[in-house]
Amino acid sequence: MKIFRLLSLAIVFFLSTSFVFALGVNPPRFELEGAPGDTINRVIEVSNQDDFPIELTxxxxxxxxxxxxxxxxxxTDLPDNISLKKWIHVNNDNNKILLEANETRAIPFQIIIPEDAEPGGKYAYILFAYESKGQVxxxxxxxxxxxxxxxxxxxxEGNxxxxETVMIDEDKKAHKQSFFSKLPVIFSLKYKNTGNTHMKPGGKVEIFNIFGTQLKNIGTESILNSQGVRTNTIIVDYLPINDNQGNVIANSLRHFMFQWNGEVFQEQDNAGTKHIKFKGSPFGYYTAKLTLTDMNEQPTIQEISIIIIPWQDILLYGGSLILFLAIARKYQKWSRKRLEDEIRKQLQANK
Structure with a gap:
């Protein structure tokens, strides 16, 4: 049962005054290829992970x-030769299923590609819909x-x-910014797919200090299995692009955001579980080097500058230092005056 919780596109928990339920689908994503006139046969598994039956459409x-x-x-309704949903045929009566408690059901389906299908990427869902029958x-x-x-x-084709690096405001909108007072530094990357099929851009961002030395252990990279499920995480010397291997579908723009949190290390708790942690407070001028890979023969390389000056800490510590020096100077003057007064009294007493 646990594997479905991991592989589902979403595990949906529905709360009401009387019950809770959870569903899962496996796999959450199919990536398929075929020629006009082909028939593709596949199976989806849908799982009712609770103790009461539900009917799905x-x-x-x-x-x-x-x-x-x-x-x-x-x-909008698409023409037949580009509408993937019209090519899908689910082998099930009336497009309804009743899942018993804790039941997993295999649902076969076919994709019949028409002879006049346009080449390139076509995208659709197979949905399992539920409607409660309570008071609400x-x-x-x-x-x-x-x-x-x-x-x-x-x-x-894509570009x-x-x-750029950005700042996120209170309304969760991104604004370009290259000056930061502290980590994290948030990166924004927009990739446009101008072709007629989906693509998976990838690559990395390396960070160098003012002396040209590359920073180490700054990112984590996911190890995914064939179904796109994370099986492990490793520490790397760069920030990976599109770490979960998401697609940019044909003729669309996708916005990737990721961040530099500092030096990465692993910490083990009392139960033996390892956790990813971050440390360090960078200061100064840095260069972020992007190496972007896609279906083009040559990677796209671009560099941007980052300046990190913890001015709030500087003001705090600088103010504290100024206050300390002022007090020390005042104490020094007081001590000198006191010493002069003592010497003057002794001279007068000796006369």
């Missing part, structure tokens, strides 16, 4: 993504994402739109 919807990479439905009607939907690449004239 199976739906298909075309999708696109937002800049964050979060998928969203396409509400509540709905949820759990999905598995399908990314299909139709063979033909495939265009793999770096921007790479």
């Amino acid at each position: 199976i739906l298909q919807e075309n999708l696109t993504t937002k800049e964050t990479g979060f998928p969203t439905e396409i509400n 009607t509540q709905k949820f939907r759990l999905a598995s994402m399908l990314l299909l690449n139709v063979e033909g004239e495939i265009i793999n 770096l739109e921007s790479f």
Whole structure:
């Protein structure tokens, strides 16, 4: 049962006055290829991980993504030769299933690619929808994402739109900034896919100090299995780009954000579990070097400057030092005057 909690696109917990339930799907994502006229057969497993039965409705919807990479439905009706949802056929009566308590069900489905299908990336969900039947009607939907690449004239093109460091304001909006008083330093990278199929840009950001020395142990990188589930995390000398290997779908822009938190180290608790921690307070001028890889033959390389001056600490410690020096100087004057008074009294007593 635990494996479904790890592999699900989402585990949905639904709360009401009388019950709680959880669902999972496996796999959360299919990445497929086929030619016009092909039929692709696959299976989705859906799991009811609670102790009461639920009825689900199976739906298909075309999708696109937002800049964050979060998928969203396409509400307009697409032509048959590019509408993946019209090619999906679920082998189930009435598109409804009743899952008993703690039951896992395999749901076969087919994708029948039409002969006149346009080449390139096509995207859709297979959705499992539930509607509660209590006093208050509540709905949820759990999905598995399908990314299909139709063979033909495939265009793999994309470009770096921007790479910069930013500050996040109270409204959670990003503003370009290269001067920081402390960590973390937040990086913003926008990549535009101008081709007709999905791509997975990757790469790294290395950081160098004013002397050109590369900083070590500044990032963590995920080790993923074939289904995109993290199996391990390693410490690396760079900040990885697109660490979870997310796709940028055709003709879309995706915004990646990541941050430099300091030097990475592992700390083990009393139970023997290792935790990722950060330390260090960088000061001065740094260069961040981006090496971006995609389907292009040559990587894209770009450098930006970062200045870190902990002015608040400087003001605090500087103010404390000034106060200490002022007190010391005043004490010195008082001590000198007191000594002069003592000497004067002794001279007068000796007359």
